[in-house]
Amino acid sequence: MKFVDEAWIDVAAGDGGNGCASFRHEKFKEFGGPDGGDGGRGGHVWALADDNLNTLVDYRYTRRFEAQRGEHGKGSDMFGAKGEDIVLRMPVGTVISDAETGEVLFELLQPGQKVLLAKGGDGGFGNLHFKSSTNRAPRQKTLGRPGERRSLKLELKVLADVGLLGMPNAGKSTLIAAVSNARPKIADYPFTTLHPNLGVVRVGPEKSFVIADVPGLIEGAAEGAGLGHQFLRHLQRTRLLLHVVDMAPFDDSVDPVAQARAIVAELKKYDPQLAAKPRWLVLNKLDMVPVEERAQRVRDFVRRLRFKGPVFEISALTREGCERLMQKVYEYLAAQREAAAPPVQVDPRFDTARQDADAPADDGNDPRWRA
Incomplete structure (x- = not known):
């Protein structure tokens, strides 16, 4: 396997789904009220430290990773499903920095460490969300928010003593x-x-x-x-x-x-x-x-x-x-x-050495020491 210790990637979280403006339509119910659901959240992009990997070769040729967008809301009180997250597995010791500014964002130093690279956009509100006692037939809805997009530099620094x-x-x-x-x-x-x-x-x-x-x-x-x-x-x-x-x-x-x-x-x-x-x-x-x-x-x-x-x-x-x-x-x-290593903190209630030091000496006159 070719050793690669530097890579540049683009990650894009999923956009949030749009809210829905809909009204209930049922027989014998002329004014059924709003039933438009909210849109689903877009998928996140995560990075996971995997101690079974020792190179960034997986990111040398595949450079764009995009999470699924959230589904749009629907009528009949149906909310959109959230987009699936994607998890990028990287070797332990990877430094993740912003490719444009050079700012270090994360360091994966422990196996199993998981960090959020790009947050999915929130879903929009359907008109069901705006129903109130004074607004019985709301026609408002909001669009889903866009997911975060980032250009990242990955740099592997091996962890050795x-x-x-x-x-x-x-x-x-x-x-x-x-x-x-x-x-x-x-x-x-x-x-x-x-x-x-x-x-x-x-x-x-x-x-x-x-x-x-x-x-x-x-x-x-x-x-x-x-x-x-x-x-x-x-x-x-x-x-x-x-x-x-x-x-x-x-x-x-x-x-x-x-x-x-x-x-x-x-x-x-x-x-x-x-x-x-x-x-x-x-x-x-x-x-x-x-x-x-x-x-x-x-x-x-x-x-x-x-x-x-x-x-x-x-x-x-x-x-x-x-x-x-x-x-x-x-x-x-x-x-x-x-x-x-930080000093070990011992609760005085369970410090037997301190209790023995603070105990009164046996001078033969204390009734607590008599058989």
Whole structure:
């Protein structure tokens, strides 16, 4: 399936049905009175977050969605039926914004979340609605209101706890395949990854997190060079970035320090908030470095880069150091969740610890403590 993370659509809710002006006609009843019913409401257009979807490809070629209009009112006190609603299923993480103004309208962050994109028009009133003690034969009726119409931009930002970033061929796909259930395409040439891959990393029973691999970045990505700039938005919702660096490039003239600095510069150009996210350094492909040279090469790299955060030495191919890295990532995410969780409010009536602290001590004189 082709991966699509941007789409533009037009939605139109149904118009309301018109009211009816009618009078009762029955044998032996010359003045039967008004019996024109109201028109039905037009159908709404809804968006529903579906965790079984992971792309917006359904909206790449079908771009207009129009709900059914409400039926007109009829005589004999018959009201028009309301138009059927339509529900557009979208992946979790979709941002819905106004295509003309750019204003963000909704964000689908939870599976099953449902939002109203366009409201159906109300039905018009029939003359039965205007009957009163002073107006026995009303001839008024109103037309149905038009439904809302909108041009929308859909933008998918994948929901992941951890994002992998780095130059092409740094080993990000190999790493996500080694530590998760994702099976991305892996080859010995750059730009193997053409769209984001999501994987679930399990570090123990009921202990897991989601990791995302995006196409590799190159210098000038923020201005549109390469493929990675199209998918930088997918890193904006992550809570931790793992900067994967190739410590054994095929070309001896390539400087890993210069590549790492270029990645940081592109993040700052694209979004300063993204560059300010917590970032750990993951030095990959150390299995291709002679054992006696590893420690010195790592020290020189960190010193020249002037990196102050956590540094991990791994080999995604042999999985050396990967388990320790994932354990540390989970511990960090768990601590972040615990810090962000609101404090538990305990009703004083059921706070047994507080009741025990407030209880009087047993000094032998209180009759309540005697057997």
